[in-house]
Amino acid sequence: MKSLAELAAIKEKMQNKVVMREGSEDIRVVVGMATCGIAAGARPVLNAFVEEVDKEGLSGKVMVTQTGCIGICQYEPVVEVFEAGKEKVTYVKMTAEKAKEVVEKHLKGGNVVAEYTISNS
Template identity: 60%
Template sequence: MAKSLAELKAIREKKLNEINLRHGKNGYRVVVGMATCGIAAGARPVMVKLMEEVQAKNLVDVTVAQTGCIGMCKLEPIVEVYDSNDEKVTYVHMTPEKVAKVIEEHLVKGNVVTEYTMTVVDGKVIDTTVKA
């Protein structure tokens, strides 16, 4: 049975909202690298867990979205968190298990979870994350 244009637009809007959880612009924007390298490293379960946790905690000031290649394949899965001033924190080697701590500490309390971030020294990425 064919769908009307209005029905198709409603379905599209619903799916976009499910994928991106687009809410307020004054809070955090969380971006997950979903290129082939990220997906191969486990980004899809990380993205799903992020969306579930944001929704479960009713964090209406958090937007979850996906992007293509971030350019640091060996550090995937990568999650970038932008605050309302567009300041970025990059979390690397993310897992679904690490998501809960990032949500609670960073997105709820405003404290960066430094043990999951990368460090840049003299323009070089130094991987100092705790592997889990």
């Protein structure tokens, strides 16, 4: 059974990192989590981003956040990627599988997965 002692261990491990990390993320991933997004399947997409970013060791570089409805409900689940100095990338009709691919190719590799972007749908 998972115990609070494990949580205390995470705290020990993180304490040094936190000071350095705060606000230093270069990339912001924003998942639409309004009724339209949730009904279309945004929850597994968000969770896939959180888990894959951790798995790929990108936690210090990428911040995963949530937002409300951005007004293109027919394209939900919608994910926006903001990166300093670059144009915003909007991924549409996302799934957990596509999210994994975006983490690997775009967030890690630096190459936009063009086929999932709004301009290609």
